[in-house]
Amino acid sequence: MTVKVAEEWLNACAGCEISVVDMGERLLDVLKLVRFVHIPVLMDHKHLGQLGNGHHIELPEADVGILTGGIKNEEHLEVALEMRKKCKTIVAMGTCATHGGIPALSNTYHNQEILDRYYSTETTDPVSSYPGEGIPALLDRCYALDEKIRVDVYLPGCAPHPDLVFAALAALATGTELKLPDKSVCNECPTFRQGKGQLSQMRRFLQAPFYKAPDEPLDQMRCLLEQGLLCMGPVTRGGCGGNKITPRCIAARVPCRGCHGPVQQDGNQLLDMLNALASNGIDIQSLPEYTSLSRFSGAHGILSPKGK
Amino acid sequence: MSKTINISPITRIEGHASIAIQLDDQGDVADAKVHVMSLRGFEKFVEGKPAEEIPRIVNRICGICPWHHHLASNKAVDRCFGVTPPPAGTKLRELMQTIAHAEDKLLHFFFLAAADFVMGPDSDYAVRNVIGVAQANPELATKVVKMRYMAKMMLEKLSGKAIHPHAGVAGGFCRPLLEEERKEFLAQMKELLEFALFTIQMAKKDIFPQYLDTVKSLGVINTGFMGTVDDQGSLNLYDGTVRLMKPDGSLTEFQIQDYADHIGEHVEPYSYGKFPYAKSWNEGFSMDLENPKGIYRANTLARINVADSMATPLAQAELEEFRSLFGRPAQATLLYHWARLIEEVYACERAIELLMDPDITDTDIRAEVEPGAGRGVGCVEAPRGTLIHDYSTDDNGMMTRANIIVGTTHNLGPMNMSVRQAANTVIRGGEVSEGALNRIEMAVRAYDP
Numbered sequence: 095m096t097v098k099v100a101e102e103w104l105n106a107c108a109g110c111e112i113s114v115v116d117m118g119e120r121l122l123d124v125l126k127l128v129r130f131v132h133i134p135v136l137m138d139h140k141h142l143g144q145l146g147n148g149h150h151i152e153l154p155e156a157d158v159g160i161l162t163g164g165i166k167n168e169e170h171l172e173v174a175l176e177m178r179k180k181c182k183t184i185v186a187m188g189t190c191a192t193h194g195g196i197p198a199l200s201n202t203y204h205n206q207e208i209l210d211r212y213y214s215t216e217t218t219d220p221v222s223s224y225p226g227e228g229i230p231a232l233l234d235r236c237y238a239l240d241e242k243i244r245v246d247v248y249l250p251g252c253a254p255h256p257d258l259v260f261a262a263l264a265a266l267a268t269g270t271e272l273k274l275p276d277k278s279v280c281n282e283c284p285t286f287r288q289g290k291g292q293l294s295q296m297r298r299f300l301q302a303p304f305y306k307a308p309d310e311p312l313d314q315m316r317c318l319l320e321q322g323l324l325c326m327g328p329v330t331r332g333g334c335g336g337n338k339i340t341p342r343c344i345a346a347r348v349p350c351r352g353c354h355g356p357v358q359q360d361g362n363q364l365l366d367m368l369n370a371l372a373s374n375g376i377d378i379q380s381l382p383e384y385t386s387l388s389r390f391s392g393a394h395g396i397l398s399p400k401g402k
Numbered sequence: 403m404s405k406t407i408n409i410s411p412i413t414r415i416e417g418h419a420s421i422a423i424q425l426d427d428q429g430d431v432a433d434a435k436v437h438v439m440s441l442r443g444f445e446k447f448v449e450g451k452p453a454e455e456i457p458r459i460v461n462r463i464c465g466i467c468p469w470h471h472h473l474a475s476n477k478a479v480d481r482c483f484g485v486t487p488p489p490a491g492t493k494l495r496e497l498m499q500t501i502a503h504a505e506d507k508l509l510h511f512f513f514l515a516a517a518d519f520v521m522g523p524d525s526d527y528a529v530r531n532v533i534g535v536a537q538a539n540p541e542l543a544t545k546v547v548k549m550r551y552m553a554k555m556m557l558e559k560l561s562g563k564a565i566h567p568h569a570g571v572a573g574g575f576c577r578p579l580l581e582e583e584r585k586e587f588l589a590q591m592k593e594l595l596e597f598a599l600f601t602i603q604m605a606k607k608d609i610f611p612q613y614l615d616t617v618k619s620l621g622v623i624n625t626g627f628m629g630t631v632d633d634q635g636s637l638n639l640y641d642g643t644v645r646l647m648k649p650d651g652s653l654t655e656f657q658i659q660d661y662a663d664h665i666g667e668h669v670e671p672y673s674y675g676k677f678p679y680a681k682s683w684n685e686g687f688s689m690d691l692e693n694p695k696g697i698y699r700a701n702t703l704a705r706i707n708v709a710d711s712m713a714t715p716l717a718q719a720e721l722e723e724f725r726s727l728f729g730r731p732a733q734a735t736l737l738y739h740w741a742r743l744i745e746e747v748y749a750c751e752r753a754i755e756l757l758m759d760p761d762i763t764d765t766d767i768r769a770e771v772e773p774g775a776g777r778g779v780g781c782v783e784a785p786r787g788t789l790i791h792d793y794s795t796d797d798n799g800m801m802t803r804a805n806i807i808v809g810t811t812h813n814l815g816p817m818n819m820s821v822r823q824a825a826n827t828v829i830r831g832g833e834v835s836e837g838a839l840n841r842i843e844m845a846v847r848a849y850d851p
Binding site: 105106108109110111115119137138139141144147148169202203208209211212215216224226227228299309343344346347348385389 | 420440441544548558580665669676768798836
């Protein structure tokens with residue numbers, strides 16, 4: 095039996111869809127188990143009928159509806175509501191869908207400020223009014239999916255690793271529960287810790303971390319936080335490295351920025367990180383700014399114009 | 403009675419857009435417009451953030467071409483801070499970008515565009531997609547998926563992350579390439595080059611000849627072109643001088659920091675996306691099909707039109723054959739696909755050159771960086787066109803201003819024109835079929851928006 099799947103992207107970048115394609119040959123196996131009935135990036139099923147004469151967005155019924163991206167305009171909202179209506183299970187795929195993602199950084203500004211900037215860059219011709227004909231109006235802010243519709247399965251990641259996407263699709267196709275890691279990135283990080291040191295300041299990532307040789311294994315490199323580099327590992331859900339386990343940023347000797355979202359779905363990466371730093375004697379004033387700590391999880395009211 | 407046809411959304415493209423076609427009382431096309439539906443506000447919300455973090459934020463503009471945003475941003479930040487990466491740092495960045503080009507073109511050709519040609523423009527939508535193509539050609543599908551996966555895994559192996567990378571860092575690259583990785587990647591890139599050559603030969607033999615009439619008629623418009631060349635006038639994807647070609651083939655060149663003297667962005671009421679145009683032609687902006695003003699195109703066909711030659715031998719041979727058939731500049735919109743496959747050959751050859759460069763495994767990959775005040779313009783040729791990131795920073799190296807011109811947007815004016823041209827051709831007297839509407843979308847898909 096094949097499982098019917100509908101997929102849509104909302105306030106999104108297509109990275110999650112590419113992660114589906116990046117499963118490699120497993121994609122061909124997945125296609126034997128699932129039947130896509132709607133997926134705009136790959137397939138020509140339309141919102142307003144195949145002859146373009148409909149008036150309301152209409153999606154086919156499906157067992158599983160996968161949504162990527164947050165909700166930032168009226169069309170995103172209409173698609174999300176229609177998807178909820180037509181699908182038995184809704185999967186929020188990617189950190190934009192689960193927590194707003196990078197686009198929710200816009201929540202520290204009013205729409206007027208965003209439009210004023212975009213339509214007044216040095217190369218833009220002067221305009222008397224902003225576009226609005228036949229395009230969806232912006233909502234007041236960028237919402238995570240579960241602020242607007244009920245979500246059954248959360249699959250964070252920016253983008254989720256293809257291994258994780260494969261595990262999720264396999265679980266959905268076989269009707270088994272998807273188990274996400276419930277520990278932090280640090281739990282999977284191979285670097286070593288020496289315990290509390292004399293560290294009181296965080297450095298910006300302007301130099302490489304210390305390690306002895308280019309081919310030195312990661313487990314011989316000291317924890318990047320202990321080296322004084324801000325790393326969001328402690329407040330970020332693990333699993334980003336897929337089957338290879340090692341967190342993807344650490345694999346490149348680069349500190350984590352939190353793209354897997356908070357460890358618990360309702361966590362707050364910004365507050366949790368500031369608390370973690372402060373309780374370890376770090377002067378949080380040494381950070382250049384705070385908003386970026388919520389760069390992946392600014393929906394759910396966490397980032398707002400007054401809080402910037 | 404007049405009516406509107408809404409092709410919503412345009413499918414098998416990378417972004418969010420729709421087409422509205424207005425029919426007059428006779429059922430002929432009165433007007434057709436492409437609506438760009440999305441506005442996220444990157445130029446605003448990067449303000450106030452540490453500049454060195456921006457390449458890890460703006461890559462989220464596009465999940466299909468994150469490497470290109472990442473690297474254009476890296477260049478802009480380096481220039482704000484007045485730092486030049488060591489040679490190996492620059493070469494590793496170019497290597498990553500070139501591999502990203504190679505996988506992207508396979509993605510577009512096989513996963514997004516091929517169905518129109520392999521299954522046919524009029525085939526049922528349920529099979530007119532990559533899944534239908536895979537069922538019709540299982541062996542080829544397996545090969546395509548394997549080849550693309552291999553390219554993506556090279557990106558992941560070296561830098562940890564293939565989608566939304568963090569490999570480019572202020573002053574250089576995150577980590578050196580090890581000798582055993584170099585050998586492994588070199589062997590894989592050679593395999594990918596073989597596949598690129600197989601693909602273009604197959605397309606020239608089995609696909610393009612069948613559709614030559616469509617190629618010569620569908621979405622054809624007459625415009626200028628933009629792309630980047632090296633100091634020999636050869637196509638370069640990573641760095642160089644920007645060339646702007648008028649429809650008559652005459653060329654002007656500029657350095658990227660002067661882009662604002664040459665490019666303007668027009669605003670239309672029906673699209674969030676802005677419409678770049680050639681301000682330096684001093685003729686304004688018009689999408690009139692008979693008499694366009696300021697309209698140039700970017701992306702593959704544009705790049706091979708503005709370049710005198712290809713810097714690698716096999717791609718050069720392909721360019722010569724292409725030019726002997728279609729001249730310079732070639733204007734037919736569907737030739738973007740052919741040009742894309744020529745660039746695929748170039749990207750593979752260039753990646754091999756880089757992997758044979760003795761500097762590539764040098765361990766000096768990152769220069770010392772002091773954050774500070776400055777302005778920096780960074781540019782690369784993204785798959786979809788000349789990609790410009792222009793930043794300013796304050797004394798503390800925090801972002802004060804950004805202007806970003808995304809590759810796809812150069813083609814918004816041309817796409818509107820091609821859609822109108824295609825709609826005029828395929829819709830007459832109120833007769834509308836699924837195949838006709840798909841042909842209009844094919845005129846958009848060629849631009850790979």
